[in-house]
Amino acid sequence: MKRNIFFAIAALATLSLHAEEKLSVVRVNITSQPWDFLRPWGKKQPTTKRAIGAVLEGGKVLVTGDLAGNAAFVEFEAAEGGRKVPATVEFVDYEANLALLKTDDAEFMKGIPQLAVAESSLGDVLTVWQLESNGRLLKTDGPLTTAENFAYPVDGAFLIYRMTVQLQGRDSSFTLPVVHDGKLTGVLMAYDNASNNANLVPAPLIQHFLKDAADGKYDGFPRAGYGMSAMRDPALRRYAKVPAEVTGGVFINNIAKDGPAAKAGMKKGDVLVGIDDLAVDQDGNFPHPKYGKIPAGHIFSTMHFVGDTVKLHILREGVAQTLDATLARRAPSDYVIDPYIMDKAPRFYVLGGLVLQEVSRQMLREFGADWLRRAPERAVYMDRYQNELFEDGPKKIVFLTRVLPTPATVGYEEVTSIRVTKINGVELQSLTDVPAALEKPMNGFHKVEFDEDPKTIYLDAAQVTAVEQQVQQQYRLPTLKRLE
Amino acid sequence: MKFSWLLISALAVSSAFAQQAEIRKSLARINNTAQEFNYRVPWLPGAIGGGSGTGWAVAKDRLMTNAHVVSNARLLTVEKEGDPKKYVATVEFIAHDCDLAMLKVEDKDFWKEVKPFPIGGVPEIETTVSVYGYPIGGDRLSVTRGVVSRIDFRTYSHSVMDSHLCIQIDAAINPGNSGGPVLQDGKVVGVAFQGFTGDVAQNVGYMIPTPVVRHFLKDVSDGKYDRYVDLSLTTFPLQNPAHRKALGLPDDDRGVVVTEVGSASVCYEHLMAGDVLLKIDNVDIASDGLVQLEGERVILAEVAERKYKGDVVKFDILRGGKPMKQEVTFKVPFPYTHQANSYVPPRYVMNAGLLFQPLNRNLMAAYQFQNPRVMYFFTHFVDDELYKDRDEAIVLTALLPDPINTYLDEFREGIVESVNGKAIRNMKELADAFEQKTEQLVIEFEGLGRPLVLNAADVEAAKERIRKRYNVQREANIAEGIE
Numbered sequence: 001m002k003r004n005i006f007f008a009i010a011a012l013a014t015l016s017l018h019a020e021e022k023l024s025v026v027r028v029n030i031t032s033q034p035w036d037f038l039r040p041w042g043k044k045q046p047t048t049k050r051a052i053g054a055v056l057e058g059g060k061v062l063v064t065g066d067l068a069g070n071a072a073f074v075e076f077e078a079a080e081g082g083r084k085v086p087a088t089v090e091f092v093d094y095e096a097n098l099a100l101l102k103t104d105d106a107e108f109m110k111g112i113p114q115l116a117v118a119e120s121s122l123g124d125v126l127t128v129w130q131l132e133s134n135g136r137l138l139k140t141d142g143p144l145t146t147a148e149n150f151a152y153p154v155d156g157a158f159l160i161y162r163m164t165v166q167l168q169g170r171d172s173s174f175t176l177p178v179v180h181d182g183k184l185t186g187v188l189m190a191y192d193n194a195s196n197n198a199n200l201v202p203a204p205l206i207q208h209f210l211k212d213a214a215d216g217k218y219d220g221f222p223r224a225g226y227g228m229s230a231m232r233d234p235a236l237r238r239y240a241k242v243p244a245e246v247t248g249g250v251f252i253n254n255i256a257k258d259g260p261a262a263k264a265g266m267k268k269g270d271v272l273v274g275i276d277d278l279a280v281d282q283d284g285n286f287p288h289p290k291y292g293k294i295p296a297g298h299i300f301s302t303m304h305f306v307g308d309t310v311k312l313h314i315l316r317e318g319v320a321q322t323l324d325a326t327l328a329r330r331a332p333s334d335y336v337i338d339p340y341i342m343d344k345a346p347r348f349y350v351l352g353g354l355v356l357q358e359v360s361r362q363m364l365r366e367f368g369a370d371w372l373r374r375a376p377e378r379a380v381y382m383d384r385y386q387n388e389l390f391e392d393g394p395k396k397i398v399f400l401t402r403v404l405p406t407p408a409t410v411g412y413e414e415v416t417s418i419r420v421t422k423i424n425g426v427e428l429q430s431l432t433d434v435p436a437a438l439e440k441p442m443n444g445f446h447k448v449e450f451d452e453d454p455k456t457i458y459l460d461a462a463q464v465t466a467v468e469q470q471v472q473q474q475y476r477l478p479t480l481k482r483l484e
Numbered sequence: 485m486k487f488s489w490l491l492i493s494a495l496a497v498s499s500a501f502a503q504q505a506e507i508r509k510s511l512a513r514i515n516n517t518a519q520e521f522n523y524r525v526p527w528l529p530g531a532i533g534g535g536s537g538t539g540w541a542v543a544k545d546r547l548m549t550n551a552h553v554v555s556n557a558r559l560l561t562v563e564k565e566g567d568p569k570k571y572v573a574t575v576e577f578i579a580h581d582c583d584l585a586m587l588k589v590e591d592k593d594f595w596k597e598v599k600p601f602p603i604g605g606v607p608e609i610e611t612t613v614s615v616y617g618y619p620i621g622g623d624r625l626s627v628t629r630g631v632v633s634r635i636d637f638r639t640y641s642h643s644v645m646d647s648h649l650c651i652q653i654d655a656a657i658n659p660g661n662s663g664g665p666v667l668q669d670g671k672v673v674g675v676a677f678q679g680f681t682g683d684v685a686q687n688v689g690y691m692i693p694t695p696v697v698r699h700f701l702k703d704v705s706d707g708k709y710d711r712y713v714d715l716s717l718t719t720f721p722l723q724n725p726a727h728r729k730a731l732g733l734p735d736d737d738r739g740v741v742v743t744e745v746g747s748a749s750v751c752y753e754h755l756m757a758g759d760v761l762l763k764i765d766n767v768d769i770a771s772d773g774l775v776q777l778e779g780e781r782v783i784l785a786e787v788a789e790r791k792y793k794g795d796v797v798k799f800d801i802l803r804g805g806k807p808m809k810q811e812v813t814f815k816v817p818f819p820y821t822h823q824a825n826s827y828v829p830p831r832y833v834m835n836a837g838l839l840f841q842p843l844n845r846n847l848m849a850a851y852q853f854q855n856p857r858v859m860y861f862f863t864h865f866v867d868d869e870l871y872k873d874r875d876e877a878i879v880l881t882a883l884l885p886d887p888i889n890t891y892l893d894e895f896r897e898g899i900v901e902s903v904n905g906k907a908i909r910n911m912k913e914l915a916d917a918f919e920q921k922t923e924q925l926v927i928e929f930e931g932l933g934r935p936l937v938l939n940a941a942d943v944e945a946a947k948e949r950i951r952k953r954y955n956v957q958r959e960a961n962i963a964e965g966i967e
Binding site: 227229230232233235236238239251252253254268372377380381384385388408409410411412442443445447452453454455456457458459460463 | 935
């Protein structure tokens with residue numbers, strides 16, 4: 001606060017002609033260039049998006065993670081005057097959809113007032129900030145109508161604020177700061193023209209994100225690692241031996257292997273009735289003092305940090321127990337099929353013309369908005385049910401995604417979109433196992449095995465080596481493999 | 485005067501005219517009053533509708549037509565041109581897998597002046613054929629001409645899952661033409677049966693060629709239709725030189741490798757994945773999977789086309805590099821019981837307002853499931869050998885809302901795994917499990933961590949309530965359906 005006042009005075013001193021306050025925003029121009037997961041040797045065409053970033057403590061700028069994804073170049077542009085400086089992404093959380101940007105040009109940030117972050121209450125009138133092309137701030141008010149758990153763009157659900165606001169179209173429509181009482185209370189991540197509903201990444205997530213990042217090491221939002229069913233059904237309550245005097249509780253139907261709940265000793269069939277001193281109702285909600293009933297997942301992900309211990313109060317066969325769970329985050333790479341891959345190049349290996357890749361949802365999403373129907377159906381199935389299908393491995397699914405016709409792959413052109421299980425008898429835990437497996441050809445052949453038709457094919461090991469250069473030149477591949 | 489001139493011109497073409505008249509007398513328009521099953525409300529008798537098609541005398545007292553013309557028939561009548569009477573017909577044999585059927589007409593009057601059509605061979609490409617029938621419901625016979633454009637293996641759209649030899653002609657085949665004869669030189673060379681359903685082609689019609697017709701006639705000659713047999717085998721071409729070398733094969737363009745033999749396949753225990761098939765019935769198998777049969781290169785599956793239940797097929801194979809001979813006796817293959825079509829009465833079990841139905845093509849069509857697990861069970865039931873754990877996948881397709889099931893919606897589209905701890909293999913077992921006198925019914929579903937629990941007393945109390953509220957006329961049909 002003191003700093004704010006100081007800056008305000010300084011601004012008055014130097015720009016006395018301007019009666020208006022100095023804005024706590026910068027324009028952010030981000031050029032992102034994602035990798036092409038269907039042609040894993042290259043990147044796609046770069047695209048540039050503009051946004052308005054909120055200037056926070058320390059001169060850091062907050063935007064959505066969505067915007068910062070696969071950033072190739074970031075620059076800040078002064079709200080007024082159009083001066084531009086290069087910037088970088090300091091921290092990004094794609095799940096919580098937040099990114100913190102900074103510039104090394106201290107001069108540029110000088111004099112820009114910094115916003116504090118504060119929660120709002122339902123019914124508060126929030127203000128969305130947009131910029132006119134001349135740099136004038138355009139403020140539009142609307143009420144905060146709802147706080148609820150909602151699916152975030154990449155994976156998982158978190159709290160959102162939803163407000164009703166009639167926004168005008170402006171060129172910088174990706175990521176807008178939303179302010180209440182002079183403090184940042186949310187970042188607008190989605191807006192629907194028809195209903196005038198705006199979804200915000202709310203202050204509790206922003207505060208969590210900033211606090212986590214404050215020590216320079218970012219851990220992310222933790223989870224407990226269980227799945228649950230609502231427990232309104234009296235027959236189910238009786239089956240689970242829930243005493244009549246207990247009114248709440250949910251049925252635990254799934255426990256992530258090696259997750260916090262599993263490590264705490266939670267079992268399928270347990271009835272979760274409380275977390276720390278908060279009661280869990282029949283639908284899995286708890287009463288939040290500000291937002292009313294919201295899902296208990298919010299307690300783990302947003303009210304706690306990685307490494308915190310929470311008490312899980314359960315009923316097992318009707319008997320009350322308390323388990324201590326130490327919360328952890330499951331990184332996308334900890335999944336058999338990564339729910340998303342950002343800022344990283346996909347792994348691949350071109351074997352004589354066979355293109356081997358690891359299945360990721362990022363790859364499946366390349367098939368478009370209706371990827372659930374258009375992507376290879378086996379891969380979609382494996383992704384959806386990965387927790388039950390691959391409990392005992394492998395670590396990653398190696399897929400033959402396409403065959404580049406070469407002299408070594410004659411007759412194999414039609415073989416595509418199937419899982420590779422072994423090469424030369426070596427079970428593949430991930431694509432990184434491929435080079436070692438190729439070192440032991442069988443009688444001069446590489447034996448490649450799949451889990452479905454055609455089950456087994458062979459490549460001539462000497463021919464694979466001989467055609468390498470040809471494949472690379474013919475298909476203009478910068479490299480034939482990338483394993484990291 | 486004018487009259488006599490006409491007579492003379494008629495005399496000049498007398499032989500063709502006489503033939504035309506004979507053809508007319510041996511053709512019939514078939515009217516089918518059908519009742520289509522409703523897989524979403526399986527206890528209902530179904531809506532009454534109908535259609536018409538064409539039939540032709542295949543014997544002195546039998547008509548042949550398409551299976552789809554007479555499917556779900558409740559009453560069949562046949563009419564001949566020049567005869568005002570409507571005769572009642574019955575289905576004697578129906579072959580859904582090749583879309584053919586044979587009809588009986590008891591009334592002897594119908595068969596007066598009827599001459600059975602001689603059955604010919606496969607017409608040459610580019611020759612002309614004539615299609616006889618009653619297209620788009622007309623009362624008078626219609627004849628169109630077309631040229632034989634292509635002869636190949638093609639899916640028969642009646643059952644969707646069967647492929648047989650099929651002849652494409654450039655005469656449009658419209659509804660009502662179905663079942664009618666396609667003639668060349670006074671002989672039947674095909675049975676008109678389907679058009680082209682896409683919008684990219686026009687003037688394309690398809691007919692069932694005589695090898696398929698003869699196959700059907702021979703199959704039913706023992707009084708029972710056994711259906712087409714199938715090798716139920718997947719093979720992979722051996723065109724890659726390294727692949728051939730690795731298997732120790734010479735560079736002679738012969739042989740394919742077996743990739744999958746399901747335990748339900750007739751080849752199971754005779755052929756194994758990895759076997760190289762060199763000959764079938766002493767005919768060489770080329771490395772692309774084609775065999776030379778009667779002067780044509782055809783796919784391996786076509787060899788089975790010429791076989792019947794109980795016939796033997798001989799393979800010359802290499803197993804682990806060693807030459808061997810294997811004989812396989814054809815039985816009715818498994819997938820037929822899994823994938824039905826709309827002519828099968830729906831089977832179901834209803835309990836506590838929960839509707840359970842076996843997963844098959846009809847169910848997929850009726851519900852348009854998007855659930856990936858249901859789609860997986862349907863698509864890979866055979867190739868992933870899901871039949872090892874169950875005879876059929878049973879889906880909870882619908883819940884008739886009632887207090888007893890008001891909190892059970894999350895189980896919709898679930899696939900039944902067990903009831904009270906006992907794995908459920910088929911509809912009969914499910915129905916039996918529901919009859920058990922236990923206090924609770926605990927139903928587990930594939931991949932769902934939460935059981936569906938019903939208290940027996942509540943189920944009993946809900947029974948009559950649900951029955952009345954939703955007019956459920958019958959709570960189960962597990963017997964009917966495809967055998």
